[in-house]
Amino acid sequence: MKLSVPVTGRAAATVAVAVATLFTTGSIAGAAPAPKVAAAPDISVTNVKAHLSQLQSIATANGGNRAHGRAGYTASINYVRGKLDAAGFTTTLQSFTSGGRTGYNLIADWPGGDTNSVIMAGSHLDSVTSGAGINDNGSGSAAVLETALAVAAADYQPTKHLRFAWWGAEELGLVGSKYYVNNLSSANRARISGYLNFDMIGSPNPGYFVYDDDPTIEQTFKDYFAGIGVATEIETEGDGRSDHAPFKSAGVPVGGLFTGASRTKTAAQVAKWGGTSGQAFDRCYHSSCDTTSNISDTALNRNSDAAAYAVWELSQ
Template structure:
């Protein structure tokens, strides 16, 4: 800164064993808005390990104008090219040396309505810059790779940027914004910046929307609400002109982002809230040679990378905030192996049909979430697919899905249907909710 196996098909599973419920009736269901996936932190760590190796092989840094920076850019570009991004390198000169920005566009979406995410990829000359800003750069990269893996096609166009020479005064990002015509700038509706997301003594800071030029209060609140949903308190921070959002803000583009802290000392109140050590900087190795692969808090890296994904999936689909009442069922329901279970919620007192953005909150404990198929079943039996089975090897499903249920009468018994379609792993529904 100026971060189990192969699964069986549902059909095969049902042949192997009966379900707790009668067989499903096939029906066409309106598509649900896709929820943000959990981003495996191990994948982000693998990128950081590669950036460390690049720095180690290139005089210990990845700084502007040095071979380590160009090798870092080439690493990220190769990953994106391999999965179908349209990438370009933008060359500039600073301090007598050649610098590079990497721009990556995901095909599709409204080209006049762009959501852009970015962070700087360069380090200072003193060290490898693994927290600052390998963490943000690697988190953005893994989110972009997940977009490709899921073939995500949102309404908005997605663009990503990895900036050069940030450590010399935000040079790369400023060069990029200044290179755009007024028409092209106007197409970028929101820019999200992620700089230092794995600080070793971390805080959880969200860019303050109201206190900076073109800051977005809506983006700020969306991020704050996300951290609240995972049980993490946040503080707002006035990042000002210290990172790459600054040029976008000056151009009148709405900005937002997250930050885990740099050279400022953590207070006792912050340590009580977030853990860690009071009286010590959020990152003692800020701009030093010890900013290595060992200078990263994995929990913070995991949470902040999932926040990046949440922000992208939420903003790219333009999901409006809920405005109606909330109904919940907090009773536990066991999910045995190779079975189907349901949990009901009775909705009453709501006039007319359900909304076009019905929020379905799901809290499931399971030892292998790739086994699970999850549907929301409306009172008339219409099923809305929330999650399909797959090879996702993580645990649990804690997510909010958005369903266009506007064709369904609101009042009646809604059900969360969960199918375990492969052997070995089990779990339970801890609870779920409907936010009208």
């Protein structure tokens, strides 16, 4: 600090004490302390897998799927909403119509934070009609749910407002997320400072892919994976094919994680991540074998922790 005018007498003594205090304690006596940065909790993969087991049971009891407009989807929404309501979230069910069937988005707001600066995390909850959709996208849905429940358990009070979402009819062309974004006023769209998308984050032959749409969000995820010594690659397989796309088109900064779908893992990627070369990241993509046995616990654990890390880092 450089003083521009000479200071003498009592003022000089006061300045001297303040400077001495600054050098010895890192702050000036009487000044407000710097706000503490809260650390994200470790997300229990056991809890995330328990949600997946519930989604599997729901599918099994409802024709083997959790698809748009079917009983399995309604039961899935009710399961997630029940957990959030019990944890103290304000939940809203948004209905829309697609293909002659009613679909639903579930929106959950955590009370508090600056509603002019909203961090959203979301995932699609629907499956295709051919299977239970446990990796696609029970994995993202369960991780987002457990992250939201961790917010409640910690009574986390971030600077920004937190909102979580589970989208309907993604498998029919991002219908639910498009409906949500298109029905926001321009002012409310502008209030969303970031949307984080989690779609297929537990593939059994996983890669670790990070969206590169927004540099700040991208770097946040890269920082997490660098911290645990896991290399990442830029996500390209799902560009424009998941629920971040409508937000990006509306000018909202977006980012997210993905572990791969029908593309095959290369030898170079096996050297980086392990797994099987020449095999799809998810051999059960959009098929009946996408069950609870179609999950890499390691990938699910890492990506769930990364989701929480990004939510905490970007909201304070």
